[in-house]
Amino acid sequence: MYIFKPKLLLHICCGGCGAYVAQILKKKYRVSLFLYNPNIFPEEEYAKRGEEVAKIANDTKLNLILGDYDHEGWLKEIKGHESDQERGERCFICYKIRMTKTAKMAKIKKFKYFTTTLSISPHKDYPIISRIGHELEKKYGVKFVDQNFKKQDGFKKSVCLSKELNLYRQDYCGCEFSRRY
Secondary structure, eight states: OOOOOOEEEEEESOHHHHHHHHHHHTTTSEEEEEEOOTTOOSHHHHHHHHHHHHHHHHHHTOEEEEOOOOHHHHHHHTTTOTTOOTTSHHHHHHHHHHHHHHHHHHHHTTOSEEEEGGGGOTTSOHHHHHHHHHHHHHHHOOEEOOOOTTTTTHHHHHHHHHHHTTOOOOSSOSSTTGGGO
């Protein structure tokens, strides 16, 4: 018997966070992964994270959509915020850049829902992510799945699953400015 599941586009920042979040969402949705992270620096780091995401997509038999890597464009968008503290305005701009691209892609590809793995990190500001998601839902007409994935030890569970799957886990958010912390 076939159980209908609506299509959801999941913005994924890395394999470690993505594996756990995709596992949760697969219970209710037909999940496709969307790798879009122009913030990641250097490009070798982006490639390494991309390999891990491809491994997750392959192992879980999920569709993977690759966004473009435009680090120079990202730098222009955050210009003037290079010295912001982590979890400051630069990060909020970065969330919005990545989530906007996800919502646009979801609309183009006719997904009913979109969300992001960003909310699993204890270093990310969930209320801001939630607000951005709802703004984009109104703008693009694709429903935002508003879920704080770090609840119920989500981050801890993602770390454990990463170890179990032997996935690479980075030690910084991704941009050159987050490496200072």
